[in-house]
Structures are given as structure tokens and as C-alpha cells.
Amino acid sequence: MIETKSYSKTKIITCQQSKHGELVCGDSYYTIETDEYFFTGVADGLGSGAEAKKASEQAVHTFREHHHQSLKHIVFHCNQNLQTTRGAVIGALKLDFKSGLITFAGVGNIQCLLLYPDQTFKGAISVPGYLSGRRYRMREMSFPFFRQSMFLMYSDGISIEREAIKRYAEEQDPEKMVQRILPPVETEYKDDLTLISGKYF
Numbered sequence: 591m592i593e594t595k596s597y598s599k600t601k602i603i604t605c606q607q608s609k610h611g612e613l614v615c616g617d618s619y620y621t622i623e624t625d626e627y628f629f630t631g632v633a634d635g636l637g638s639g640a641e642a643k644k645a646s647e648q649a650v651h652t653f654r655e656h657h658h659q660s661l662k663h664i665v666f667h668c669n670q671n672l673q674t675t676r677g678a679v680i681g682a683l684k685l686d687f688k689s690g691l692i693t694f695a696g697v698g699n700i701q702c703l704l705l706y707p708d709q710t711f712k713g714a715i716s717v718p719g720y721l722s723g724r725r726y727r728m729r730e731m732s733f734p735f736f737r738q739s740m741f742l743m744y745s746d747g748i749s750i751e752r753e754a755i756k757r758y759a760e761e762q763d764p765e766k767m768v769q770r771i772l773p774p775v776e777t778e779y780k781d782d783l784t785l786i787s788g789k790y791f
């Protein structure tokens with residue numbers, strides 16, 4: 591259930607869980623690292639089940655096609671491509687290796703936290719709403735991101751106390767952090783969950 595991807599500059603941990611009683615998870619995600627950047631996007635299709643999945647997969651299709659563009663463009667294309675679906679909330683994160691900046695853009699309830707080696711953390715904030723081909727608001731937030739820093743991005747299938755995150759991140763290990771965040775295996779999820787954590791080496 592927890593998957594690990596080791597790229598050349600980042601190590602990424604992902605975990606997905608379906609809402610209790612649902613066969614499919616309505617969330618989808620995408621990750622990629624190139625020579626210049628790391629990109630990840632999470633989409634939570636409105637509602638749950640197959641139609642939610644269809645919407646979030648449409649967003650992932652857009653991430654796959656447009657990850658080389660700015661987050662502004664990516665969100666724009668997501669919105670267009672979600673027109674034929676019930677809609678989705680999204681979060682997109684790009685780490686530019688050259689500038690050392692990490693940029694986040696979120697529309698709807700996707701949380702994003704940056705955790706620094708000195709145990710401080712910053713929260714990037716999503717704009718309320720969702721994408722379905724209509725007018726939307728978006729905002730990009732950029733932060734410096736150093737080697738050994740970690741990020742955490744997740745959909746609303748879980749709520750995590752910010753103070754608890756400090757403890758979970760103590761070992762500076764994204765995999766251990768995810769293991770410690772996740773509720774016990776027998777938990778009945780009230781909503782689909784996607785959790786993505788990563789560390790920049």
C-alpha cells in the first residue's frame with residue numbers, strides 16, 4: 591500500500607486508500623523527475639467511486655502532458671480537460687533544481703507542507719474551489735527548498751495536526767513519516783486518501 595520511488599535527486603513515498611465501501615479510489619496522482627525539476631500532482635475527483643476516479647484520471651492525464659509548463663498553465667489545462675467530468679480539486683508541486691525553489695498551486699482541499707532539516711515547517715495554501723471547466727481562482731506560492739528538506743501533500747481523506755507532523759518528521763525519513771501518519775490498518779476511511787511525501791537529496 592505504501593510505494594517508494596527513488597529518482598536521482600528525490601525519494602518519493604506514496605499511499606492511496608479508498609473510502610470505506612468503495613472499490614475504487616476517486617483520487618489519482620502523478621510524479622515525475624527530470625534533469626531540471628521534480629513535479630507531482632494530486633487530484634481528488636468530486637464525490638467518490640468511478641465518476642470521481644474518471645475526473646481525477648483526467649487531471650493526471652493533464653499532469654502527464656503538461657508537467658514541463660508552469661503551474662499556472664498546468665492548472666489552466668486541468669480546468670479545460672475537466673470540463674467533461676464532474677470536476678476535481680487538485681494540488682500541484684514543482685521543485686526547480688536550478689533555482690532551489692519549490693512552488694505549489696492548489697485549487698480545493700489539498701494540503702501541502704514543507705519540512706526543513708532544522709525542524710521548521712511551512713504550509714502552502716490552496717485556494718478554495720474546484721476545477722470543472724468554469725472560472726476558478728488560483729495562486730502559486732514559492733519557497734526556498736534545500737537539500738534534505740521534505741514535503742508532504744495529501745487529500746482530505748485524512749486530517750493531520752500540524753504540531754504532530756513535527757514529531758512524525760523527527761527522523762527526517764519520508765517513509766517513516768508516512769508510516770507514522772497513517773491511521774491503523776483497520777481504519778474505515780470517510781473519504782478517499784492520497785498521501786505523497788518526498789525528500790530532496
Ligand SMILES: [Mn+2]
Pocket residue numbers: 634745746747781782
Ligand atoms: Mn476527498
